[in-house]
Amino acid sequence: MNDLNKDLFLGIDFGSDSVRCIVLDKTGNEVAHSSAFYPRWKDGKYSDAAHQQFRQHPLDYLESLDSAVKEALSQCDRSLIKGIGIDTTGSTPCLADAQGKPLALQAEFAENPNAMFVLWKDHTAEDEAVMITKKANSNTVKYTDYCGTVYSSEWLWAKMLHVLRESPELQKSAYTFVEHCDYMVHELCGNYDVSTWKRSQCAAAHKAMYHKSWGGLPPADFFKDFAPELVPFCQNLYNKTFTADQNAGMLSGFYREKWGLGEVVVAVSAFDAHMGALGAGIEYGTFVKIMGTSCSDMVLAPSNIGLVPGICGQAEGSILPGMTTLEEGQSAFGDLFAWFKRLFDYNGGVGWDQLEKDAAALAPSLENPWAIDWHNGRRTPFADNSMRGMFGNINLGTTVPMLYRGLVESALFGSRRIVEHVKKFDVEINKVIASGGIALKSPFVLQTCANVLNMEIGVAASLECCARGAAIMAATAAGAYPDALTSKRAMQSAIAKVYKPESEMVGIYNTLYDRYLQRCKIEEDLKK
Numbered sequence: 169m170n171d172l173n174k175d176l177f178l179g180i181d182f183g184s185d186s187v188r189c190i191v192l193d194k195t196g197n198e199v200a201h202s203s204a205f206y207p208r209w210k211d212g213k214y215s216d217a218a219h220q221q222f223r224q225h226p227l228d229y230l231e232s233l234d235s236a237v238k239e240a241l242s243q244c245d246r247s248l249i250k251g252i253g254i255d256t257t258g259s260t261p262c263l264a265d266a267q268g269k270p271l272a273l274q275a276e277f278a279e280n281p282n283a284m285f286v287l288w289k290d291h292t293a294e295d296e297a298v299m300i301t302k303k304a305n306s307n308t309v310k311y312t313d314y315c316g317t318v319y320s321s322e323w324l325w326a327k328m329l330h331v332l333r334e335s336p337e338l339q340k341s342a343y344t345f346v347e348h349c350d351y352m353v354h355e356l357c358g359n360y361d362v363s364t365w366k367r368s369q370c371a372a373a374h375k376a377m378y379h380k381s382w383g384g385l386p387p388a389d390f391f392k393d394f395a396p397e398l399v400p401f402c403q404n405l406y407n408k409t410f411t412a413d414q415n416a417g418m419l420s421g422f423y424r425e426k427w428g429l430g431e432v433v434v435a436v437s438a439f440d441a442h443m444g445a446l447g448a449g450i451e452y453g454t455f456v457k458i459m460g461t462s463c464s465d466m467v468l469a470p471s472n473i474g475l476v477p478g479i480c481g482q483a484e485g486s487i488l489p490g491m492t493t494l495e496e497g498q499s500a501f502g503d504l505f506a507w508f509k510r511l512f513d514y515n516g517g518v519g520w521d522q523l524e525k526d527a528a529a530l531a532p533s534l535e536n537p538w539a540i541d542w543h544n545g546r547r548t549p550f551a552d553n554s555m556r557g558m559f560g561n562i563n564l565g566t567t568v569p570m571l572y573r574g575l576v577e578s579a580l581f582g583s584r585r586i587v588e589h590v591k592k593f594d595v596e597i598n599k600v601i602a603s604g605g606i607a608l609k610s611p612f613v614l615q616t617c618a619n620v621l622n623m624e625i626g627v628a629a630s631l632e633c634c635a636r637g638a639a640i641m642a643a644t645a646a647g648a649y650p651d652a653l654t655s656k657r658a659m660q661s662a663i664a665k666v667y668k669p670e671s672e673m674v675g676i677y678n679t680l681y682d683r684y685l686q687r688c689k690i691e692e693d694l695k696k
Contacts (some may be wrong), residue, residue, distance in 0.1 A: 175648060176248040178240065179639030180233065181440055181632060182256040182348060184287065184461045185209065187232045189240040190635045191249070191615035194648055201632065202239035204232040214281045220291035220544075220553075223281040226262070226270040229352065237427055238552065244418050251433045251646030252356065252419065253412070253638030256349040257288040258439035259375035263331065263342040266404075268354055268362035271341055282331035283338055288322055289462065291497065291545055291553045293330035297321040299394055300329075304377075311377040311386045316479040320551040323375040323501070325386075325398065332397040339397065341560075344404040347371040349437035358420025362404075366416045369409035370438035374481030374495055376489040378409060411485040412438040413644040414444045435638070435645035441466060441495070442487045442499050443637030448603040448628040449660040450487060453596040455587060458633070459604040459613075462547070463501035463579070465586055467494045469595055476593045478549035488652050494595060496586045499553065500544035502606055504579055506574075512568050526569035528612040529574065532676050537561050537570050539578035540687055547590040555691065576613055577677075580620040581684040587621060598658030601663070608664065619673040620681065630661035 173194055181188045191200035206228035208214065214223040241249070262270040262285040270285065277283035286292075300319040304312040312319050319326060328345050331336060344362050354365050372378035378385050388402040410416070412435055441464030445456040450468055458464040469492045476482055481495040500507075509520060530536070537559050545553030557578075559571060591597055600623050606613055607627045618625045618629040630636050642657045649655040 170390045174248055175328045175646070176250055177251045177253070177639045177642040177646065178237070179236070179632075179635035179637070179642060180252065180352075181443070181461060181635035181638060182229060182254070182352065183440065183634070184257055184289070187229070187236045188632050188635050189236045190632050190639060191240055191244050191637045192643075192659055194635065194643065194658065196636075198630070200240045200243035202236045202243070204239070207230050214284060220398060221281065222287040222290040224260070224287055225284050225286040226272055229321060230355075233352070234426070241427060243663070246428055247430060249429055249432055250648070251435060251642030253435040253443075253640070253642030253645070254349060254352050254356070254437045255440045255443040255634050255638045256347070256352060256437065257348060258371055259327065260285050260288050260348040261327055261345050262286065262325045262348070262351070263328065263338055264344050264346040264351070264362065265341065266343040266362055267360035268341070268346055268365065269360070270342070270346070270351065271338060274341065277341070280335060280336040280338070286327040286331065286568050289503075289544060290327065291321045293321040293326035294553055296395075297326040297553070298327040300326055303390070304393055307390065311382065311390065313475055314482045314550070315374065315377060316481070316551065317477045318551045319377070319548070320480070321553045322428065322547070325376065329395050329398055329399070331602075342401070344401060345354065349439060353416045353434055353437045356419055356423055357417035358422060359417055365406070366410040366414065367406045367408075367437050368437045369411050369483070370442050370486035372406070372409045373483030373486055374439070378634065383407070397569040410436045411489045412443070412641040413489060416647045418690070422603070430599050433642070433646040435641045438486065438635040438638075438641070441497070442493065443641070444603055444634040446487050446635070446640055446656055447630060447633035447636030447661055448601045449656070450601070452491075453598045455597045455600045457600065457602045457607070459501055459602055459606040461501065461503045462497060462499055462544075463583065464495065464497040465548075465583070467590060467595055467597060468492065469494055473595070474593065476590065476595065478589060480548060480551070488656070494590060494620065496548040496590060498541065498579065498582050498586075499547040500541065501579055504541060504543055504575055508572060508575055523569060523572055524610060524612045527573040527637050529575050530569060530679060532577065532673065534679065534683070535561070537566055537574040538680075538683065538687070539574045540684070541575070541578040541582045555695070560687070569656050576616055577620070577680065580613070580617050581681050583617065584681055585685070586619050599626070600624065601626045601628055603630070603633040603661070605631065614667045615670070618667040618669045622669045622674050622676050624669070625667040626663040627665045627667070628661040629664035633661055636661060
């Protein structure tokens with residue numbers, strides 16, 4: 169008889185730069201871990217940062233997936249794998265044919281960036297996002313109500329409209345739009361009839377204006393006057409979605425043979441930050457910060473909560489069924505610090521650890537350089553990806569550590585602004601959990617965060633909380649636990665460390681934060 173306690177579950181997380189895999193047992197113990205970079209992306213292909221274009225080839229995903237899964241399975245007893253869960257960045261959509269295959273897999277479009285996946289941080293669709301927002305706000309049905317009242321260039325409809333307008337030749341070959349997360353799940357299931365796919369509730373509700381109160385997605389009539397390119401696709405999308413604890417299908421024979429696996433359930437997909445919050449241990453009242461290339465913030469609220477404007481999404485079941493997820497975030501977080509390091513190379517190559525130590529040794533002060541953290545636009549509150557970052561109060565005595573400290577403080581002031589915005593609408597926040605590489609590797613950033621928020625910050629011990637969340641949903645879909653909440657509590661990450669606010673720092677940060685808000689308002693007023 170099979171010992172269910174020995175069953176294993178594979179979580180696969182497609183991040184911005186690489187795919188990561190972990191294998192968990194039923195208690196949440198990690199028994200295998202692997203990762204693989206996307207080769208074309210690593211070589212800088214198909215992207216143009218100066219114009220905010222970031223595209224990824226589907227072959228990067230397929231090749232890296234195969235490499236990472238094989239490495240993870242080599243570290244454990246693969247015969248015990250019973251479920252696979254997947255999360256990806258989002259919104260990262262692509263034009264696809266009727267089989268759900270991205271157009272970039274066709275020879276004639278193999279080098280066309282508009283036929284590839286449009287990565288979450290691609291902002292080339294800013295004009296289209298403005299058009300959608302304007303139309304939605306004047307419409308009888310307010311289709312942007314549950315995505316903060318402002319539609320973003322980071323989201324599905326704007327991106328697909330933009331690539332269709334730039335490359336009208338794709339319209340003839342395209343049948344539908346697919347999110348990266350949905351594509352990967354049904355690729356693994358061998359389901360090449362896109363009309364039968366179980367589409368992600370998380371992706372649809374947060375990025376595609378999907379809501380049950382108006383019957384699902386916006387209808388074709390909504391787009392016909394200002395975006396006729398989208399109209400033919402409306403009938404080829406979906407009117408039903410599924411939460412990530414559900415069974416999307418069984419792993420196909422092709423992948424079973426390729427990876428040496430038996431009967432394996434594949435769970436419905438979700439976005440990375442949502443699964444990261446699950447893996448980190450989100451509960452009611454918990455504010456989870458996923459500190460990656462961007463920063464995604466998640467809060468759970470009761471299903472009867474009123475509308476919260478200015479956030480990135482408000483959706484039932486996108487993390488845990490029966491609970492409403494409020495999503496907020498910053499369009500650049502880790503990307504800010506990586507950009508800074510590339511720009512300055514700190515005195516000809518002094519290590520990153522030294523830069524952090526030098527910056528941490530400085531005292532916060534009104535005399536220090538300051539920054540605004542909109543280098544990749546502003547996501548929350550009220551998305552505006554045309555906003556830009558800046559530095560100020562610089563003189564001939566300014567040093568690189570001073571600038572870096574100002575940049576870190578600005579990113580965390582942006583986090584505080586999000587917390588305060590959400591709390592205005594009676595959302596309970598009494599606990600903060602941070603996860604991701606920055607949370608585990610940068611005591612300077614985390615201690616500053618505790619001081620700026622004036623709250624304790626618990627750091628999730630798992631380096632791969634997103635993949636952990638995907639594995640938790642795999643266990644649920646495979647029947648290891650009766651529901652996702654029970655799975656989460658059994659398999660979530662432990663807390664590695666708690667940072668407490670330093671009372672002597674809180675007062676000065678309150679003053680610096682007020683100055684940050686004043687500078688933000690000046691810039692916002694100039695944009696009007």
